Amino acid sequence: MSDHTTVPPGGGSASPSYGIETSQSSSFELPPDVVEYRDLARRIVREEMLPLEQEFLASTGHAYGLKEVLSLKAVFSQAVVDRLVKISRDTGFWYLLVPESHGGSGLSMLARVAVMEEFMYTAVPFPFANVPNILYHCKGEQADKYLTPVIEGHKTTSFAQTEPNAGSDPGGMMQTRAVRDGSDWVLNGTKMWISMAAESDFLLVQAVTDSTKRQRGGITMFLVDRDNPGLKVEQPGIRTWLGPRAAQYIVHFDDCRVSDAAVLGEVGKGFTLGQTWLTIHDRLMRGPYALGKMQRALDMCVDYAKQRVTFGKPISERQAVQWKLVDMYVDIQALRALVYENAARADRGQDVRNEAAMVKLCASDWGTRTLDHAIQIHGAMGESLELPLTLFYRYVRNTQIGGGTSEIQRHLIARKLLS
Ligand SMILES: Cc1cc2nc3c(=O)[nH]c(=O)nc-3n(C[C@H](O)[C@H](O)[C@H](O)COP(=O)(O)OP(=O)(O)OC[C@H]3O[C@@H](n4cnc5c(N)ncnc54)[C@H](O)[C@@H]3O)c2cc1C
Numbered sequence: 001m002s003d004h005t006t007v008p009p010g011g012g013s014a015s016p017s018y019g020i021e022t023s024q025s026s027s028f029e030l031p032p033d034v035v036e037y038r039d040l041a042r043r044i045v046r047e048e049m050l051p052l053e054q055e056f057l058a059s060t061g062h063a064y065g066l067k068e069v070l071s072l073k074a075v076f077s078q079a080v081v082d083r084l085v086k087i088s089r090d091t092g093f094w095y096l097l098v099p100e101s102h103g104g105s106g107l108s109m110l111a112r113v114a115v116m117e118e119f120m121y122t123a124v125p126f127p128f129a130n131v132p133n134i135l136y137h138c139k140g141e142q143a144d145k146y147l148t149p150v151i152e153g154h155k156t157t158s159f160a161q162t163e164p165n166a167g168s169d170p171g172g173m174m175q176t177r178a179v180r181d182g183s184d185w186v187l188n189g190t191k192m193w194i195s196m197a198a199e200s201d202f203l204l205v206q207a208v209t210d211s212t213k214r215q216r217g218g219i220t221m222f223l224v225d226r227d228n229p230g231l232k233v234e235q236p237g238i239r240t241w242l243g244p245r246a247a248q249y250i251v252h253f254d255d256c257r258v259s260d261a262a263v264l265g266e267v268g269k270g271f272t273l274g275q276t277w278l279t280i281h282d283r284l285m286r287g288p289y290a291l292g293k294m295q296r297a298l299d300m301c302v303d304y305a306k307q308r309v310t311f312g313k314p315i316s317e318r319q320a321v322q323w324k325l326v327d328m329y330v331d332i333q334a335l336r337a338l339v340y341e342n343a344a345r346a347d348r349g350q351d352v353r354n355e356a357a358m359v360k361l362c363a364s365d366w367g368t369r370t371l372d373h374a375i376q377i378h379g380a381m382g383e384s385l386e387l388p389l390t391l392f393y394r395y396v397r398n399t400q401i402g403g404g405t406s407e408i409q410r411h412l413i414a415r416k417l418l419s
Contacts, residue, residue, distance in 0.1 A: 015137050030340070034111045041118035044087060049124045052076065056124045057385060063289045067156050067328070068125040070199060085127050085153075094128050098151055102136065104129075109343040112408070118337075120292025123388040132159055134204055134273045137265040146202060146223055155201040160251055161274055167193075168408050170206070171215025171271055176253060178207035178220060185209075187222065187230065187256040195402075197233045197249035200226055205253070206270050213268065222262045223272030230256025243257040243398040274349065283356035284346065287339035290367030291332065294393040297374035298328045300387070304378055315377070324373040331366040338362060354416040360399070361409035367396035 004201055030038065059075040088094040098104025108114070119126040129151045138147040149155035162393045166173035176189025187207050197203060202225045208217030224231055237247030265273050300348060302325065305316035315321045342355040371393040375382035382389055400406045 016319070030110070030114055034108070034114050037111050038114040038118055039091065039105065040091060041115045042121075042127070043120050044091070044093075045118055048087060049122045050125065052080065052124050053122050053388065054386070057388060057391070064184065067130055067196060067199070068127045069153055070156065072126045072127060081127075088127050093126070094153075095151075096128050098129050098131060099136065102147070102151060103384055109346045110340060113285070113339050113343045116248050116285060116288035117291045117295070118223070119337075120289050122228075122292075123295045123391050127153070129153060132157065132204065133276065134264065135401060136157070137273060138223075141261065142223065142264070149201075156196065156199060158194050158196045158200040158203045159274070160194045160197070160203045160205045162193045163190060164192050168405060170274075171219065174206065174208050174214070174219065176205070176207045177211075178209050178222065181257070181262050184257050185222065185260070187224070187253040188260065189253050191251040191253075193238070193248045193402075194251050194303070195243075195245060195248060196237065197226075197251050198237060198247075202226055203231070203251065204264065206274055207253075209267060209270075212398035215271040217268040219271035219274075221264040221269050221273050222258055223264050224253075224256065224258055224262060228258065230254050242394050243402060244395045278403060279353045279356050283360040283377075283409075284339075284342065284352065286363045287335060287359040287398055288343075290396050291336055291339065292331050292397060293388075294328065294335070294367055294370045297371055297392060298325070298332060301325055301328065301374050301377045304381075308379075321377060324377055328370045328373050331370050335359075335366055355412060357409040357412040360403065361406055361413070364396065364399040364406055364409075368393070368400060371396055 069081065069085065072084060080227065085094075092105050093115065095104040096107065096115060100106030119128075128279050131147070131150050135147045135150060135157070146155065147158070150157055161170050161174075163170070163173070163175055166175065176187065176191065178187045180186075185207075187205065189207065191197075191205065194203070202223055205222045205224050206219050207222060208214060208218055209220040211219065226233070232252045234250040234252065237249045239247050253301045264270070302316075305321050305325065306314050308315050316325075338355075339359055342352045342359060345355065346352045371389060375389050375393060378387065378389065381387065385391075
């Protein structure tokens with residue numbers, strides 16, 4: 001795909017003015033540079049990725065939801081993987097989410113969400129640097145050992161916060177402890193539901209270092225290599241159906257010894273680091289993650305409803321079907337406006353923590369009902385694994401739980417509303 005243009009170095013919009021007047025705005029027209037990147041991504045999806053989708057959907061299912069390159073490798077020949085990676089690197093999209101300070105595109109958050117939505121239109125994962133933003137707190141040798149290899153796709157990591165008795169309230173309920181022993185730390189405890197733990201090279205682990213302070217200065221983040229003898233990933237994992245992966249993992253820390261160099265950021269500040277990751281990288285990006293799938297589902301439904309005939313008429317002429325299409329369309333338009341507006345606010349340096357919770361809530365809840373309508377409109381075909389609809393449904397339905405449940409997003413929004 002030699003005729004792809006590229007994301008220019010510096011990305012063109014480090015601190016852009018979009019001409020968007022926040023909530024009063026009735027128009028969310030994207031600026032021309034963002035349209036250019038979005039259209040480039042759209043073209044890659046249409047020309048390169050959609051033709052691969054049937055092969056991906058026909059695979060065993062175990063490849064779904066692994067980090068992008070691993071997932072591609074599990075299904076396609078090395079030549080196909082290399083081609084997609086080359087396109088990603090040649091266009092600069094590999095560095096889409098990487099800050100300019102670390103060699104990234106420097107694209108605005110608005111450009112990132114617009115581009116990401118396009119790549120989420122297909123079940124085939126697009127390879128790019130998938131870096132939890134916590135890792136940018138790596139210093140000195142940490143950066144060489146952990147951050148750079150993750151940016152370049154040579155290493156993979158997992159985020160280990162949740163425990164058997166600490167999910168929605170990790171700050172209050174976390175049991176995993178890290179105790180100083182000379183210049184080392186010794187970790188003991190169990191983490192649960194950890195995505196990709198078995199495939200990762202290292203884990204970002206939160207542990208209580210001061211039980212009197214807990215989330216207010218008493219939780220620390222550690223970089224723990226998966227081959228550390230004190231770390232054990234329980235096999236087989238917990239089999240799941242809704243989430244994007246076939247299994248989630250329980251990870252045991254049994255006198256797991258790490259040096260002081262394994263502390264990420266400052267001692268006691270690990271909970272805040274985790275929240276930063278969840279707020280911006282995770283919650284805001286759930287918007288485009290759902291939007292691409294929702295738009296694809298709507299496009300498929302419009303086509304299908306016009307050609308599927310029952311009782312002498314296409315089902316698109318039935319009000320019961322039209323109303324589902326309309327509800328899907330309205331959800332997509334409203335979610336896209338919410339995502340664009342808050343991406344633009346983030347670019348202006350505004351605090352969007354509360355808005356990111358709104359984006360995650362709406363993306364999860366509206367995305368789930370949109371995919372549910374899409375499956376229903378397709379009748380039995382909606383359940384077929386030849387279509388991406390059930391896979392999309394699983395991915396999006398899971399986000400009502402993973403990364404903080406919809407109830408917890410409402411709880412956060414209510415706290416702000418009533419403060
Ligand atoms: C597929 C998948 C992948 C995951 N990946 C990871 C990962 O990589 N790393 C990681 O650390 N964790 C991960 N998790 C864990 C996930 O973040 C937690 O499952 C989630 O935060 C919910 O915690 P819980 O399951 O303990 O539910 P609980 O906290 O026990 O909640 C149970 C129910 O009660 C509701 N509830 C709880 N408190 C309140 C309240 N105050 N008000 C109203 N309702 C409330 C919840 O919304 C939920 O409906 C993953 C989970 C899944 C399913």
